[in-house]
Amino acid sequence: MNETGGSVDVLGVGKTYGQAVALDDVTLHVEPGEFMTLLGSSGSGKSTLLNVVAGFTRPTSGSVTVDGRDITHDPPYKRDLGMVFQHYALFPHMSVAENVAFPLRRRRVRGAELTRRVDEALDVVELGGLRDRRPAQLSGGQQQRVALARAIVFRPRVLLMDEPLGALDKRLREQLQLEIKRLHTELGITFVFVTHDQDEALTMSDRIALLRDGRVVQVGTPADLYDRPASRYVAEFLGESNLLPAANDSEALLVRPQDVRLSRPGADLPAGDHAHDGKVTEVIYLGSGLRVEVELRSGGRLIARTGTRLDPVPRPDDEVVVHWRQQDCVTVPA
Amino acid sequence: MTGEAVTGRRLPDGWGFLVLPLVAFLLVVFVHPLISVLARSLSDPEPGLGNYAAFFDSPVYLDVLVNTFVVAGLVTLVTLVLGFPYAYLMTLATPFWRGVLMAAVLVPFWTSLLVRTFAWVLILRDTGVVNEVIGALGGQPVPLLRNLAGVLIGMVQVMLPFAVLPIYATMRGVDRRLLQAAEGLGARPAFAFWRVYAPLTLPGVAAATLLVFVSSLGFYVTPALLGGPQNVMIGELIVQQLSGVLRWGFASALAVILLVVTGVLLLLAARVVDLRRMIGGGR
């Protein structure tokens, strides 16, 4: 399998249900072979956008093209896109192999070629031994792998995934995240992945499109979004953030908790550091570190994440100085 | 199915048109004949309300209507008295015994109506099973056929499944822990049952009552075979008027009266019970 991925272009797509606006003039370009994640909370429009690309939802305005071909008015079955659904949507009356063979049969693949490609796809997801099982006899993770195999077996140039890991427990999620990432590298096809989980988005994506209220608020690499959020909303959506008043009212200062350091009052601080006096209000032991909440004397609260071996370990009511390096804070439009 | 997953339903897929063939079929085969019955009741032998006047002027015919209601009412009462505890026991029994009780309800449900009615004839007639046994024990034969007893015995057996199934369906949804809670709060078991549990089963009981009563009004086969001349119900009268004396107009008027009574009862009841579920509960 050495396909190259297709490019996807969403141009000015809007979708309204009566008065409710699900998508508001969304434009998004996905590069061939890219892993693009549509990230957002529920109701942000991310699934609607995916369904518009898949063809299950007809947009009220705008167009969708794949490799430059306008597919806005094509029904889903003519779009030739792979799709993995949130709840797997495996056909319960078919075996694993029959499920995987389904898209091939629709494309008139028969006989030995059919068997070979089904086996190949099942091998890719490491389920070769389960080909004759029914979906009901599989675990959640196995079902998701079958859904993956079924979506890639016909070698689509674009694979759409709608919260594929949403129903799995944390450990399995993390394992499958890595596998999906590996699959993406191996296949070289374009992935469009929907999730509400910021960690998942940061781990897996080449680029992330963050949606809010039917609009794309920022598109960029995980580092772009995390380190250089385009707005307060983006900063708060991705990871824990401290937002402090900046020089002028239209902006805020963002410092990530892991960049915040704690020192005792009067200690020598590195030159150029921003520093504030405060009082510890809460300390939570997380195993991997401490989460320390500090009430600033200048007003407001701030979270710091530190190692567990601070000396001394901060305790509530301790007077502290919080400080960070100049390059660790960015200005964000408020 | 809400929200984004439903979007497929919004595609103009023309599913709605699939209702048309059946609607057309029923309009032709079912509704049109019913309308012609109404028309005939007002026009045969001569235009006007004569057929209805004849019905309401005659004590004989009014007696039939009254008798129809009496029989339907008695059938409903007996059915509920037997069906309610039966359904209740089904909720208490172990899965095995629940299965047995359910099978007992379903076997007659699936057995041909005529086979069952015929069996009752063999059992209830003067030389039938019951009277042979009574005779063998030295008793006097009891008339059980061609009278009210026969009709009730036959009809209650037919209607019991229609009472047990909806009542059981409702009871299964009632949280039995409420009984424990009531008893824990100091209510005696009988009080807890009648004041806490029983009221919650009312939707099922209402559905059963309605279904049994309305169905009983229109019974023909069972009363015709097991009842006597004293217990003619309106369904039988319709057939008599037609087959015996060919009074088409009058028979049609009787049918309209029965249909109106049934329809009014159903419409009133539809405000209380979900008819679709009620019919579904009869499965």
Next chain:
Amino acid sequence: MRPARVALWALAALTALYLVLPVFVVVPMSFSDSAFLEFPPQEWSLRWYENFFTDLTWLDSTIASLQIAVQVTLLSLVLGTAAALGMVRGRYPLRALVSGLVMAPVLVPYVIVGLAVYAVFLQLGLTETALGFVLVHTALAVPYVVITVSSALMSFDRRLEHAAMGLGAGPVTTFATVTLPLIAPSLAGGAVFAFVTSFDEVVTSVFLSGPDLTTLPVQMWSGVRVQIDPTVAAVSSMLLLVTLSLFAGAGVARLVRRRKA
């Protein structure tokens, strides 16, 4: 056990016996040699079975009933499944009225349906014809198909259809390869209902029957109505046997399926 519980069991046991037992009385009596079917039978014989299989009126009515029931099953499956699809998935006006119309045949007393249809079919020359029976029985059977199939469709996961379409199956293929196999058990259930409704239908059939065409229930009806024809006992016993074996078959099938799963 508390006395109340004992009384409850006793009442339920009697009710169960009342529901089940009387039906089986016909079985021993059908082997009676006497035309009076006395109880208990004095002499045993198969003459009433013989009578059934040699008397053309009985045989013809049985065949007619079977033929009609098969046609009714097919017609009500097609009409009912289409309507259920439309009612569950479609948009159409007058929804409440349409639902009422579809359910009405179950609620209107069959005597009225019989009278109404008889009057109209007389004019059309449809009485005593298989077509006439099929039309009426289908009207009576189709609500059950609509109910079973639409309840299956309501619980049907339409994401499976989306999946099929996303994987390249057109609407027709999707219906044939995904929807239909998954609602097949309900279709089978609806089919059984339709068949039984037609095969067992007496009242409307009494109106439509005549020398040219009589169904089995009507033949049985006249065998009980005026004077008892002992052949009815033989027919009843055979019908019971069929019912019970269907029941047992369904039970076994369910058991086997459960083992497999």
